[in-house]
Amino acid sequence: MNKMIKKYITLVSVLLSLLIISGLVxxxxxxxxxxxxxxxxFKSFEELNGKRVAMLSxxxxxxxxxxxVEDAKYSYYDSFADILLALKSGKIDAGxxxxxxxxxxxxxxxxxxxxxxxxxxxxxxIAFNKADKEQExxxxxxxxxxxxxxxxxxxxxxxxxxxxxxxxxxxxxxxxGTVKVATLDNLEPxxxxxxxxxxVGFDPAVILLCAEKLDVKVEFQGMELAGVLPAVSSGKADFxxxxxxxxxxxxxxxxxxxxxxxxxxxxxxxxxxxxxxxxGSEKSFFAHMKENFKKTxxxxxxxxxxxxxxxxxxxISILSGILGLLxxxxxxxxCRINNIIINVIIRxxxxxxxxxxxxxILLVLCYxxxxxxxxxxxxxxxxxxxLMFGVKAYTIIQSxxxxxxxxxxxAALSLGYTxxxxxxxxxxxxxxxxxxxxxxxxxxxLVKDTSVVGFxxxxxxxxAGDLIRSRTLEAFFPLITVAVIYYILIKLFTWIxxxxxxxxxxxxxxxxxxxxxxxxxxxxxxx
Amino acid sequence: MSLIxxxxxxxxxxxxxxxxxxxxxxxxxxxxxxxxxxxxxxxTLLRSLNRLETPDSGSIMYDGIDVCDPKVKLSDIRTRMxxxxxxxxxxxxxxxxxxxxxxxxxxxxxxxxxxxxxxxEELEKVGLLNKxxxxxxxxxxxxxxxxxxxxxxxxxxxxxxxDEPTSALDPTMVxxxxxxxxxxxxxxxxxxxxxxxxxxAKSVSSRVVYIDxxxxxxxxxxxxxxxxxxxEKTKDFIFRIKMWEWEGWVKELDIFEILSxxxxxxxxxxxxxxxxxxxxxxxxxxxxxxxxxxxxxxxxGIKIISGEEEYPREIIxxxxxxxxxxxxxxxLSDKETDxxxxxxxxxxxxxxxxxxxxxxxxxxx
Numbered sequence: 001m002n003k004m005i006k007k008y009i010t011l012v013s014v015l016l017s018l019l020i021i022s023g024l025v026x027x028x029x030x031x032x033x034x035x036x037x038x039x040x041x042f043k044s045f046e047e048l049n050g051k052r053v054a055m056l057s058x059x060x061x062x063x064x065x066x067x068x069v070e071d072a073k074y075s076y077y078d079s080f081a082d083i084l085l086a087l088k089s090g091k092i093d094a095g096x097x098x099x100x101x102x103x104x105x106x107x108x109x110x111x112x113x114x115x116x117x118x119x120x121x122x123x124x125x126i127a128f129n130k131a132d133k134e135q136e137x138x139x140x141x142x143x144x145x146x147x148x149x150x151x152x153x154x155x156x157x158x159x160x161x162x163x164x165x166x167x168x169x170x171x172x173x174x175x176x177g178t179v180k181v182a183t184l185d186n187l188e189p190x191x192x193x194x195x196x197x198x199x200v201g202f203d204p205a206v207i208l209l210c211a212e213k214l215d216v217k218v219e220f221q222g223m224e225l226a227g228v229l230p231a232v233s234s235g236k237a238d239f240x241x242x243x244x245x246x247x248x249x250x251x252x253x254x255x256x257x258x259x260x261x262x263x264x265x266x267x268x269x270x271x272x273x274x275x276x277x278x279x280g281s282e283k284s285f286f287a288h289m290k291e292n293f294k295k296t297x298x299x300x301x302x303x304x305x306x307x308x309x310x311x312x313x314x315x316i317s318i319l320s321g322i323l324g325l326l327x328x329x330x331x332x333x334x335c336r337i338n339n340i341i342i343n344v345i346i347r348x349x350x351x352x353x354x355x356x357x358x359x360x361i362l363l364v365l366c367y368x369x370x371x372x373x374x375x376x377x378x379x380x381x382x383x384x385x386x387l388m389f390g391v392k393a394y395t396i397i398q399s400x401x402x403x404x405x406x407x408x409x410x411a412a413l414s415l416g417y418t419x420x421x422x423x424x425x426x427x428x429x430x431x432x433x434x435x436x437x438x439x440x441x442x443x444x445x446l447v448k449d450t451s452v453v454g455f456x457x458x459x460x461x462x463x464a465g466d467l468i469r470s471r472t473l474e475a476f477f478p479l480i481t482v483a484v485i486y487y488i489l490i491k492l493f494t495w496i497x498x499x500x501x502x503x504x505x506x507x508x509x510x511x512x513x514x515x516x517x518x519x520x521x522x523x524x525x526x527x
Numbered sequence: 528m529s530l531i532x533x534x535x536x537x538x539x540x541x542x543x544x545x546x547x548x549x550x551x552x553x554x555x556x557x558x559x560x561x562x563x564x565x566x567x568x569x570x571t572l573l574r575s576l577n578r579l580e581t582p583d584s585g586s587i588m589y590d591g592i593d594v595c596d597p598k599v600k601l602s603d604i605r606t607r608m609x610x611x612x613x614x615x616x617x618x619x620x621x622x623x624x625x626x627x628x629x630x631x632x633x634x635x636x637x638x639x640x641x642x643x644x645x646x647x648e649e650l651e652k653v654g655l656l657n658k659x660x661x662x663x664x665x666x667x668x669x670x671x672x673x674x675x676x677x678x679x680x681x682x683x684x685x686x687x688x689x690d691e692p693t694s695a696l697d698p699t700m701v702x703x704x705x706x707x708x709x710x711x712x713x714x715x716x717x718x719x720x721x722x723x724x725x726x727x728a729k730s731v732s733s734r735v736v737y738i739d740x741x742x743x744x745x746x747x748x749x750x751x752x753x754x755x756x757x758x759e760k761t762k763d764f765i766f767r768i769k770m771w772e773w774e775g776w777v778k779e780l781d782i783f784e785i786l787s788x789x790x791x792x793x794x795x796x797x798x799x800x801x802x803x804x805x806x807x808x809x810x811x812x813x814x815x816x817x818x819x820x821x822x823x824x825x826x827x828g829i830k831i832i833s834g835e836e837e838y839p840r841e842i843i844x845x846x847x848x849x850x851x852x853x854x855x856x857x858x859l860s861d862k863e864t865d866x867x868x869x870x871x872x873x874x875x876x877x878x879x880x881x882x883x884x885x886x887x888x889x890x891x892x
Contacts, residue, residue: 410579411616411675415682416606416634425633430620 005228006056038106038113038270042094045069045117051093051466053266054083056187058226060249061096061264064119077429078224079186080105081470087112087269097187098122098243099263100202104158104189106267109473113270118263125246127232128239132255134179135239139257141210150206150260157189157202167200168208174217181207182237184472185222190243191223195300195469197308198457203241206259229254234371262512295472296481304467309464310485312378317458317493318446325439326448327386328393335398346394353391359452361388366456377458381450389446393439400435401427440497447490461485478522528591530555530686530717531576536585538571545571546739549585555685560728560749563738564764569721572738573690576719577608590685606634609679613691615671617663617678624650624659627678633680642681649677653707669700673707680711687711689720693727698794721738729753737761769796769833777825777849782814789831796833804892806831809842809875816868817855825849840890847885856882 042048053065057076065072073094077083083095088111095102098249102114128135142150156164183203184191194200199222211218221237228244231237232254245264246256297303331349334342353361362384370380404427412422454463465482469475529552537547545568553559561569576587578601587594588603592824601829618626624646631642650656653673663671672692679687692708693701705727712718712731722728728735728749735752737745745752745761755757756762771792773785786807793803810829818827832840846852858869859882877892 029760162743199550405614405616407612407614408618411612411618412611412630413579413601414605414608414610414612415679415690416602417628417630418602424616425629426620430618433620 015487020392038110038268038272039267040113040115041271042115042266042268048094048266052091053094053096054086055096056080056083058224058229059096059245060247061119064264064522065096068119079227079466079470081186084109084112084267085322085475086150087267094266094268096189096264096266098124098245099265100154100189101187101243101265104266106270107160110266110272111270115266115268118265120264121260122245122264123258124260125250125263126239126241126257127229127244127250127256129232129312130255132239135255135257137214138210138239141213142206142259144213145206145209149209149387152306153202153205153209154260157205165194165200167198167204170208170211172212172215176214176216176464178217179238180219180220180221180227180236181212181244182221182223182231182240183207184225184228184242186224186467187243188471191222191241193300193305195396197305197467203243203418207241212328220456224454227455229456230367234367236371236374292472292474292477295474295476296468297398297479299455300471302471305459305464305467306461306481306485308459309461310489311449312381312460313450313455313456313486313489316381316385316450316453316458317443319382320389320450321443321446323382323386324389325393327390328397331390331394332397332401335394346358349391353388353433354395358384358388358449359455362452362456366481371417377453377456380456381453381458383445385450388449389442392442396438397431397435398441400431400438400457403434404430413440440494440501443497444490444494447493449484451486463487529553530590531570531719532586532588533576534586534588536572536587537583538568538575538580539583544741546582549738549741549743551736551743553717553719555717556710556715556731558731559720559736561719561721561731561736562723562725562728562736562764563744567738568741569738570690573688573719574720576686576688577605577610579610603636606682607684607690608686609682609684610688610690611672611675611679611692612698613694615663615668615675615695617671617675619663621672622662623655623661623666623674626663626674627681631679631681646677649650650674652680652710653677667700670701672696672700672704674706676704686717686719689718689722690722691721693722693724711737725753732825737764739764770830771833772828772830774828774845775826777818777827778820778823779822780814780818780827782811785814785829786804786811792831793833802891805875806842809872809889809891812868813844813872816866816872817851818849819851819856841880842889842891844887844889845885846887852885855887856885859887 048069050071051069051073052075053072054075054077055061057078059076062074063276070407070409077086080095080101083092083097084105086092087095089245096119099114099118106112106114106191118227125134126138128138181204183199185199187201189202191199191201191203199220204218204220207220220233223231225242228237228240228242229250232240240246241259244256246258250256255361295302297306311479331346335346362381365384366377366380408426409419409422410428412426413419417426450460451462453460454466459467465478468478472478531551531553532678533549533551533553536546537544538546545566545567550573561572563569571580575582576589576594582595585595589607592604594604609856617623618629623627624643627646628639628642628648631637631645632639637645647656648660650659653676655670655673655677658666658670658674663674666674674707676692689708693704701724705724708718708720708727709731709779718731720727720732730749732749734746735749736743737752737756739760745756745758751757752761756765771787771789789810790803791805792804792836818825828843828845828848830845832843846855849855856864858864859873859876861869862873864870864873872889873887875891877890880887882888882890
């Protein structure tokens with residue numbers, strides 16, 4: 001027992017030191033609202049020659065930038081928050097986005113500034129499937145709402161007054177049904193998660209204005225940019241409003257209705273930032289930590305995101321683990337029947353579910369297999385991981401069974417055991433010694449693999465961390481929290497599983513029943 | 528009606544047909560040893576009796592029941608037979624005594640109390656009661672096999688089948704298992720033993736069956752088979768186990784290889800170390816002292832024939848193909864010879880050794 005306690009004390013101290021070190025070493029992106037506008041460190045496009053420019057995955061603007069900048073090096077990020085972090089740490093020199101986002105961020109942060117020269121004028125558009133008749137209704141609604149009102153919304157959402165940034169309650173009757181709208185959940189101020197993980201922002205605000213006029217209820221689905229258009233084309237969403245700029249390429253596959261105009265701009269480090277080698281925080285260390293803690297967990301009740309994340313990860317892992325194990329045993333049983341067709345099917349399953357990465361399998365299930373079906377992401381995740389874990393379990397149990405010496409079965413048969421009894425009492429227990437530790441490890445891998453479910457719009461621990469990160473613009477507190485949570489969760493699961501493995505194969509802990517010494521007979525349960 | 532009647536048994540594996548037409552009857556109380564060259568299907572024959580192998584054609588009647596009938600309940604028949612395997616096949620995840628208790632409870636349906644009682648008795652009989660709570664991986668090979676025998680006996684079988692019970696054992700452990708089997712044989716239990724271990728065949732069997740060419744080639748009592756086999760191949764087999772020979776070109780002679788091979792043969796004859804060292808010395812001196820490997824066209828033959836005696840019965844050198852054969856003959860016959868090797872060999876030669884017609888027969892004294 002003492003060893004265990006020592007182990008856990010060491011563990012806790014290591015984790016605490018990690019937290020402290022990260023706080024000390026990394027200067028977090030502590031932002032304070034600036035009073036005056038900063039200037040960009042790049043005065044003209046020529047200065048950007050050969051520099052590194054980043055944009056969101058799915059944003060088609062490399063060609064645009066190359067019209068102005070020779071030799072730019074392009075990189076693509078999944079979230080704008082990551083672009084900003086990369087900008088501040090010097091990994092990239094410029095980030096591309098629309099003027100709403102860029103100005104909003106530079107308003108929040110002295111270290112950033114928008115380049116004066118815009119790249120292009122743009123129109124934001126609502127994306128519908130081609131020839132979708134519904135778009136006419138929404139076009140009219142937009143006209144009814146009027147440009148002035150929309151501009152009012154724009155100013156509110158890119159401004160600094162948080163109290164004004166409230167979406168109206170959907171208190172109209174909604175006689176004309178409900179629409180599902182795909183929107184961003186990680187790009188302030190266009191679409192992001194506010195209090196209680198509700199999707200808020202300029203885009204949802206515009207839609208709600210129209211929805212009131214149309215007497216339609218709206219269900220917002222927040223996701224990454226890369227998932228927005230597939231959601232519409234597969235029918236999971238009726239249309240999308242997600243900071244989408246109307247481009248010729250996009251209008252080839254979708255119909256887009258404009259709802260506001262803006263510019264495409266580049267956001268860079270500000271002059272002030274570049275002159276110093278990185279500002280130190282003016283606050284004391286502990287105030288720093290306290291503020292980070294508050295931002296990560298308390299503001300906007302972000303801890304609910306984390307709790308939801310833990311819930312999703314736990315549910316997916318546990319359900320997939322149990323169902324997968326059962327599925328694995330089913331496959332083992334089916335394999336013994338020796339039917340050619342069944343064997344071929346099993347082989348195909350093996351190739352698919354062990355041969356492809358988890359992310360790909362989930363995406364295929366979500367957008368191809370269940371594309372037309374309305375199924376919650378978490379159900380798809382459970383189905384996908386059950387199949388993956390189940391097939392793996394099957395191969396492992398099968399190998400373990402084959403590893404048991406054939407002589408064991410022969411001895412059992414020669415003593416008069418039926419093949420089935422020999423299997424359950426003699427072969428399987430010996431195989432268990434082989435497959436159980438391996439399955440335990442595989443389950444740990446399963447839990448870790450679930451970190452990709454963010455791709456299909458499930459909020460698990462990793463995605464919760466991402467979302468918080470995209471709001472606080474501070475990487476390490478949320479990330480370390482995510483890491484610690486995974487670590488504890490996996491340790492907990494492993495401990496629970498070990499409760500099921502009563503008999504250790506370690507020789508020194510073998511229970512010697514001393515049957516020969518006593519005449520006392522305790523009834524032991526068969527293995 | 529015999530306890531076991533095997534008629535026209537055939538079994539092929541791929542291209543070979545080790546059992547072509549086996550006909551054999553085994554009576555209750557007999558101890559039958561099945562011998563024969565490797566690969567002739569002895570084990571297959573034995574394993575067909577409890578259907579661990581399925582014959583291609585023919586019939587096996589056990590107590591009037593056709594073992595090969597698909598409708599027969601195999602587990603019932605198998606319970607009446609006990610089997611001991613070459614690789615022991617103890618249940619590794621259970622202790623020794625649990626190995627013996629489990630089948631009694633699971634198959635015979637005995638209560639735990641009765642099972643334990645019987646288990647202890649059988650363990651006692653093989654001398655391993657003190658290892659009852661150990662696990663198989665803590666036992667030596669000989670101990671494992673004895674436990675395997677106890678496990679099979681605890682089921683109170685009518686017939687015991689032994690499939691090369693000592694082949695996987697070190698020579699030092701063979702005797703402990705042999706004595707257990709010998710005791711069993713004396714108890715009146717019907718036993719069928721497939722073995723290479725001739726001591727067993729000779730000492731415990733009531734009948735020896737020699738399988739060759741896919742049939743029961745010859746059978747008889749141990750005395751008949753070992754001292755006076757009737758047919759050609761039987762003779763070859765019986766004697767081959769008792770003989771070592773080498774014949775070839777002198778230039779290809781590898782002294783170390785030969786000596787090593789001789790040592791292995793002699794050890795297999797269970798001669799004591801002092802005895803076989805003498806024999807090896809004679810051969811070594813002969814090769815070193817008389818043979819010149821530069822002689823291109825020279826041929827040599829060496830034979831060692833083993834017997835019941837302390838030493839091999841005789842060592843035979845065929846020197847007809849050696850150019851210097853006359854010199855060898857002279858040196859060996861000459862008491863005052865200058866050849867040291869010859870002197871050493873002479874000192875070991877017994878009185879009834881003879882040198883005749885280019886064949887030197889040495890009997891160790």
